Amino acid sequence: MNLPTTFNGHLWQQHRRSEQPIEISILLTQMGFAAKVLAQEISRAALVGNLGLVGEKNATGDAQKKLDVFSNQIMIDAFSNIGLVAAIASEELDQVKLIECGQQAQYILCTDPLDGSSNTDTGSAVGTIFGIYRRQTTGYCSTEADALQPGTELVAAGYVLYGTSTMLVYSTGSRVDGFTLDPSLGEFLLSHENIRCPETGKTYSANLSYYQEWHPHIQNFADYLGDRKSHAAHTLRYSGALVADVHRCLLEGGLYFYPPTEDQPDGKLRLLYECAPLAFLVEQAGGRATSGQARIMELEVTSIHQRSPLVIGSQSAVDLYQTFLEQGKAP
Numbered sequence: 602m603n604l605p606t607t608f609n610g611h612l613w614q615q616h617r618r619s620e621q622p623i624e625i626s627i628l629l630t631q632m633g634f635a636a637k638v639l640a641q642e643i644s645r646a647a648l649v650g651n652l653g654l655v656g657e658k659n660a661t662g663d664a665q666k667k668l669d670v671f672s673n674q675i676m677i678d679a680f681s682n683i684g685l686v687a688a689i690a691s692e693e694l695d696q697v698k699l700i701e702c703g704q705q706a707q708y709i710l711c712t713d714p715l716d717g718s719s720n721t722d723t724g725s726a727v728g729t730i731f732g733i734y735r736r737q738t739t740g741y742c743s744t745e746a747d748a749l750q751p752g753t754e755l756v757a758a759g760y761v762l763y764g765t766s767t768m769l770v771y772s773t774g775s776r777v778d779g780f781t782l783d784p785s786l787g788e789f790l791l792s793h794e795n796i797r798c799p800e801t802g803k804t805y806s807a808n809l810s811y812y813q814e815w816h817p818h819i820q821n822f823a824d825y826l827g828d829r830k831s832h833a834a835h836t837l838r839y840s841g842a843l844v845a846d847v848h849r850c851l852l853e854g855g856l857y858f859y860p861p862t863e864d865q866p867d868g869k870l871r872l873l874y875e876c877a878p879l880a881f882l883v884e885q886a887g888g889r890a891t892s893g894q895a896r897i898m899e900l901e902v903t904s905i906h907q908r909s910p911l912v913i914g915s916q917s918a919v920d921l922y923q924t925f926l927e928q929g930k931a932p
């Protein structure tokens with residue numbers, strides 16, 4: 602039997618091979634630990650009274666689930682005491698949380714601790730998204746400005762998918778690797794090495810209940826994908842958790858799109874801790890991510906809870922979306 606590669610072993614190898622700073626490996630190790638704690642709590646939430654609403658709204662106006670609050674606290678606890686993180690921006694926090702001052706604390710964590718939390722009460726997939734930036738300001742303590750960096754400045758990003766298994770997928774900018782949690786060992790083991798996003802795919806993910814509010818060109822695109830008689834037909838798969846839908850695109854190709862609507866001219870998704878980290882990963886795997894107007898990675902970030910339309914997945918599928926957006930029809 603070949604001994605599997607653990608997440609921590611892999612991080613150490615990457616550190617030695619690519620001279621990736623050891624601090625990045627430590628931060629990712631910590632992310633792996635937080636993911637294990639969350640996986641355990643999410644799976645037993647129904648047994649310990651941890652499902653349902655808290656009764657409050659979060660920083661972006663969404664109803665807060667008990668698991669949202671719990672997940673946010675786990676992320677804060679996991680990164681507060683290691684001395685490397687200067688600040689955390691989270692979907693569940695109104696403002697950037699300043700963690701640590703001084704020379705050692707050179708990293709900024711941006712996170713959606715529990716993506717797709719409306720799925721928790723029905724046992725469906727949820728996720729955690731994270732992006733890590735280097736601190737840019739030079740004062741003794743960090744400021745909110747450190748979190749307002751474009752995706753091009755990410756030094757590491759990834760997600761954890763809590764689904765039929767728990768998977769951690771990450772990149773530090775040269776490749777994308779995926780690890781599956783072996784619950785009996787309590788270890789993430791390398792299961793998806795050097796993931797490449799297929800050039801095309803058979804599925805698309807979008808909330809079609811907003812169809813009437815989309816731009817007519819995007820309506821045409823959805824009609825085109827949904828035309829069962831066409832060679833271009835795609836099958837709809839929509840989970841309500843961005844992580845789960847993007848994970849499918851990453852492994853099997855296809856695309857996810859959340860366009861602007863009348864009510865939400867910038868779409869629903871958050872640029873800093875949802876769109877940018879996933880764009881970083883998908884691009885590293887050979888896919889593409891755009892807002893329709895610009896590459897997600899290059900969008901200027903002016904506030905931590907800023908929204909952006911998102912189109913992400915296989916290169917050719919995202920290209921096709923762009924063609925429809927501009928011309929209203931297939932090329």
Ligand code: AFP
Pocket residue numbers: 663715716717718719720808841842843844869870
């Ligand atoms: P929640 O975390 O509030 O459930 O939002 C999840 C999410 O940000 C993303 O994961 C989904 O793809 C998207 O919103 C679903 O939004 P709609 O319900 O509008 O389709």
